[in-house]
Amino acid sequence: MTDTLQIRPEAAAAPKPAIPLPTAAARAVTAAGAVLTAASAFLSWTYSSQFPGDLTLSGYPGGLQWITFTGGLLTLVYLLVGYGTPGLRGLAPGGAEGTTVILAVGAAASTWFTLIAISVELGGLANLTTGGWVAGIASLLAVVGALGLPRDGQHPQGHRLGALLYPGKRPELAPAKRLAPAFEVGIVLLTLAAALGVFAYGVDTSYAELFAGFLILAGFAAWALNRSGDFARLGEIMQRHRVLATVGAFVAAGLFPFTQTSSNAEANANLGVSILIFAATALGLNIVVGLAGLLDLGYVAFLGVGAYTAALVSGAAGTAFNVQFPFWAAALLGAVVSGIFGVLLGAPTLRVRGDYLAIVTLGFGEIFRIVVQNLDGTSGPNVTNGAIGISNVPDLNIFGFDFGSAHSFGPFDIGRFANYFELMLIFTAIIVLVFARSANSRIGRAWVAIREDETAATAMGINGFRFKLLAFALGATLAGLAGTVFVHVNYSIVPDTFQFAGPTPPNSAFLLAAVVIGGMGTVSGPLVGASLFFLLQAKLSFLHDYQLLLFGITLILFMRFRPEGIIPNRRRQLEFHESQTEDGQEGPTPELRTAEA
Amino acid sequence: MHELPQNLVNGLLLGATYGLIAVGYTIVYGIVQLINFAHGEIFMTGAFGALSVYLGLGSGTSMWIAIPLMLLGAIVTSTVIAVLTERLAYRPLRNAPRLAPLITAIGVSITLQQLVWGFYPSAKSPRVFPSLPGGPFHVGGVLIQSADIFVVVAAVLSTLFLAYFVRTTRTGRAMQATAQDPDTAKLMGINTDRVIVIAFALGAGFAGIAGVAWGLRYGEIKFDMGFLTGLYAFTAAVLGGIGNIYGAMLGGLVLGLVQNLTAIYIADIPGMSQFSSQSWSSVWAFVILILVLMVRPQGLLGERVADRA
Numbered sequence: 079m080t081d082t083l084q085i086r087p088e089a090a091a092a093p094k095p096a097i098p099l100p101t102a103a104a105r106a107v108t109a110a111g112a113v114l115t116a117a118s119a120f121l122s123w124t125y126s127s128q129f130p131g132d133l134t135l136s137g138y139p140g141g142l143q144w145i146t147f148t149g150g151l152l153t154l155v156y157l158l159v160g161y162g163t164p165g166l167r168g169l170a171p172g173g174a175e176g177t178t179v180i181l182a183v184g185a186a187a188s189t190w191f192t193l194i195a196i197s198v199e200l201g202g203l204a205n206l207t208t209g210g211w212v213a214g215i216a217s218l219l220a221v222v223g224a225l226g227l228p229r230d231g232q233h234p235q236g237h238r239l240g241a242l243l244y245p246g247k248r249p250e251l252a253p254a255k256r257l258a259p260a261f262e263v264g265i266v267l268l269t270l271a272a273a274l275g276v277f278a279y280g281v282d283t284s285y286a287e288l289f290a291g292f293l294i295l296a297g298f299a300a301w302a303l304n305r306s307g308d309f310a311r312l313g314e315i316m317q318r319h320r321v322l323a324t325v326g327a328f329v330a331a332g333l334f335p336f337t338q339t340s341s342n343a344e345a346n347a348n349l350g351v352s353i354l355i356f357a358a359t360a361l362g363l364n365i366v367v368g369l370a371g372l373l374d375l376g377y378v379a380f381l382g383v384g385a386y387t388a389a390l391v392s393g394a395a396g397t398a399f400n401v402q403f404p405f406w407a408a409a410l411l412g413a414v415v416s417g418i419f420g421v422l423l424g425a426p427t428l429r430v431r432g433d434y435l436a437i438v439t440l441g442f443g444e445i446f447r448i449v450v451q452n453l454d455g456t457s458g459p460n461v462t463n464g465a466i467g468i469s470n471v472p473d474l475n476i477f478g479f480d481f482g483s484a485h486s487f488g489p490f491d492i493g494r495f496a497n498y499f500e501l502m503l504i505f506t507a508i509i510v511l512v513f514a515r516s517a518n519s520r521i522g523r524a525w526v527a528i529r530e531d532e533t534a535a536t537a538m539g540i541n542g543f544r545f546k547l548l549a550f551a552l553g554a555t556l557a558g559l560a561g562t563v564f565v566h567v568n569y570s571i572v573p574d575t576f577q578f579a580g581p582t583p584p585n586s587a588f589l590l591a592a593v594v595i596g597g598m599g600t601v602s603g604p605l606v607g608a609s610l611f612f613l614l615q616a617k618l619s620f621l622h623d624y625q626l627l628l629f630g631i632t633l634i635l636f637m638r639f640r641p642e643g644i645i646p647n648r649r650r651q652l653e654f655h656e657s658q659t660e661d662g663q664e665g666p667t668p669e670l671r672t673a674e675a
Numbered sequence: 676m677h678e679l680p681q682n683l684v685n686g687l688l689l690g691a692t693y694g695l696i697a698v699g700y701t702i703v704y705g706i707v708q709l710i711n712f713a714h715g716e717i718f719m720t721g722a723f724g725a726l727s728v729y730l731g732l733g734s735g736t737s738m739w740i741a742i743p744l745m746l747l748g749a750i751v752t753s754t755v756i757a758v759l760t761e762r763l764a765y766r767p768l769r770n771a772p773r774l775a776p777l778i779t780a781i782g783v784s785i786t787l788q789q790l791v792w793g794f795y796p797s798a799k800s801p802r803v804f805p806s807l808p809g810g811p812f813h814v815g816g817v818l819i820q821s822a823d824i825f826v827v828v829a830a831v832l833s834t835l836f837l838a839y840f841v842r843t844t845r846t847g848r849a850m851q852a853t854a855q856d857p858d859t860a861k862l863m864g865i866n867t868d869r870v871i872v873i874a875f876a877l878g879a880g881f882a883g884i885a886g887v888a889w890g891l892r893y894g895e896i897k898f899d900m901g902f903l904t905g906l907y908a909f910t911a912a913v914l915g916g917i918g919n920i921y922g923a924m925l926g927g928l929v930l931g932l933v934q935n936l937t938a939i940y941i942a943d944i945p946g947m948s949q950f951s952s953q954s955w956s957s958v959w960a961f962v963i964l965i966l967v968l969m970v971r972p973q974g975l976l977g978e979r980v981a982d983r984a
């Protein structure tokens with residue numbers, strides 16, 4: 079038989095679209111929907127300017143209308159990619175149709191979220207004007223059209239609604255062609271700029287509705303880019319230009335305060351520096367939990383040890399020691415003291431089985447809080463000023479640079495929190511460096527070996543106790559280092575900050591969740607997880623009473639459906655889905671197969 | 676020193692409550708090697724279940740009728756919640772690496788706490804729990820409340836029941852077999868899933884009883900009372916040797932004694948006078964735990980077992 083007579087296997091296996099439409103018609107419907115969705119952003123959506131962002135004006139999109147506009151535009155772009163538009167074809171190596179579906183659904187979801195928010199807040203659908211209805215219907219039209227496109231992914235069998243609507247798993251990617259080096263560098267820089275832009279926009283969202291809309295679209299867009307294979311390709315390119323990507327990421331992060339020019343700049347910089355402290359601490363925890371596999375449930379106490387140490391030697395009024403160390407000395411001292419506590423705690427407990435460590439660290443976290451609360455002069459010697467805490471921690475002054483006041487750099491005014499943001503960024507860089515260097519060294523491999531199977535690791539000549547203690551102490555040291563900045567940023571420190579679980583980060587449960595949900599054992603995972611968690615609790619403050627409840631449910635659902643986290647470590651992903659491949663329910667994805675090999 | 680007997684009694688009573696909760700930790704850990712962090716919250720929901728029954732009975736009901744019904748309400752509430760969490764949250768993760776169910780357990784713990792806080796009527800502040808009539812009794816200089824008698828009776832009966840159940844019934848022996856080697860137990864025709872559910876339910880039932888005991892002794896219950904109490908109870912289970920049912924009771928008693936006695940007698944050590952108040956007692960409890968783990972890592976009654984890879 080000749081090749082021409084054979085039906086290509088993938089063509090035979092390709093399932094029918096969820097909505098049977100001729101391909102051309104489906105494309106036309108999707109395109110019309112996407113264009114109309116994007117265009118509707120320029121119409122007026124409501125009569126009343128009471129809804130935040132003022133969506134009443136024609137021609138001047140308000141915040142949530144920009145979200146809809148972006149959603150429509152992205153849908154259109156990937157539709158054109160699927161149509162084979164020259165110059166765009168490389169954008170979806172994993173298939174553009176599934177991507178288009180996800181983007182269309184994302185655009186519709188964020189649009190309908192806005193429409194529902196308007197109706198609920200202003201009282202009824204009557205508050206929507208023609209523009210609002212156009213947006214709603216057009217976005218649904220795009221979804222209908224996208225579902226009629228030919229399917230290009232690996233689809234589950236069956237005719238259940240879920241199987242029909244599922245946009246398909248990304249098929250195996252063909253090896254990528256290398257692009258011209260200059261082009262690749264350009265892509266790296268562009269990606270970093272885009273990431274900075276998205277992050278800065280998310281931080282700058284000034285009302286909860288806008289943040290929620292942003293989050294919906296961002297979530298769907300991230301899913302879409304993963305489905306399209308763009309993330310995988312970008313990952314390869316980033317890997318080839320690792321140094322540039324890393325340095326560039328820090329430069330981009332350093333530029334963050336300069337992107338904040340609105341009246342909220344200081345508040346946003348405050349948010350930024352809090353995220354950095356939280357993320358850096360989570361990264362330290364990732365050494366303990368992600369690399370060495372030791373469950374530390376009282377990690378925030380080490381942040382507290384560093385913070386209190388720095389506060390005690392900062393010259394703040396009301397502390398037991400009336401000394402003022404220069405900041406470098408205070409930072410070192412905080413890190414060292416925290417590390418010592420780590421050794422003191424780890425030495426007796428790391429010899430026994432891993433599960434005991436969880437309870438001892440949980441106990442330590444509580445003890446730290448109680449002790450600090452009791453060292454107030456009445457129920458103990460006065461060291462930490464008890465429950466009132468240490469306040470008026472002076473601002474830092476390094477080489478004559480006063481962190482407490484605003485400075486001008488050309489056209490930019492950099493305020494107090496922005497100063498600390500840049501300082502914390504340096505600390506974060508140190509922590510990332512320590513993490514990356516130790517993870518890729520003999521020590522890191524020993525940690526992973528111990529995590530996987532301590533008995534086997536010991537048999538291979540690894541001193542389990544020593545390496546576990548090293549991980550534990552190193553994690554404590556890094557948290558202490560982050561704590562020294564933490565106390566200066568916040569002016570003051572109180573024991574109640576260091577709970578196991580509370581409504582605001584940092585606390586041990588949030589830190590652990592940031593690591594686990596971000597992705598254990600990776601650098602970017604905890605950073606992403608920490609940013610996400612921090613922004614969620616800071617922006618969705620209207621949920622105040624139910625935030626912790628949602629947090630708990632999120633933990634359960636994440637462990638159920640994506641235990642490897644948002645950014646999975648390859649080895650871990652394999653581990654978590656082992657049973658599925660054995661049962662034959664789900665074949666290993668291509669990356670896993672290469673990881674296995 | 677005249678208050679020593681009183682403090683011993685108080686310590687043992689507190690310890691008996693810890694022991695009742697610790698049993699739940701130890702059974703579940705013995706069978707699935709999971710630290711069920713949500714167990715403290717199961718204890719808390721048991722107390723709230725009992726309170727609901729009491730409120731539903733109307734004010735005229737005699738406590739002698741109310742108490743058995745409250746106990747039943749507590750046991751049913753905590754058992755149902757425990758079995759549901761096992762079914763929905765833990766079972767899908769049966770073969771996942773150990774960290775995953777632990778994180779789930781933390782999630783369940785926070786969720787249950789917040790559910791009670793947010794949705795139980797006026798549970799945002801402590802709720803008054805009914806008290807037992809009669810008492811207090813003076814027995815040789817020791818003051819005993821009627822709730823204390825309830826604690827003693829409940830702890831003794833529960834431990835005896837558990838010992839009988841685990842040793843002699845078919846299900847109890849199946850539990851022992853599953854704890855020793857789940858795979859072989861399965862080969863022997865034991866439905867391990869069922870055994871695990873029973874382990875969760877048993878532990879939850881005891882936690883429910885402990886919830887009633889706690890409410891009766893302290894007169895009020897709170898949405899977050901399960902966290903620290905659960906922490907101590909788990910400490911007690913570790914102290915006694917985790918996986919060992921009698922160890923859990925023993926560990927509870929030891930821990931209760933330590934907490935009560937340190938609160939009084941640390942002050943007698945020269946230079947330590949400031950470290951003896953109630954607020955330091957949890958610190959001493961954990962110090963004892965760390966000391967025991969250093970000297971006897973398997974706990975007081977635990978056997979040294981090889982690491983299961």
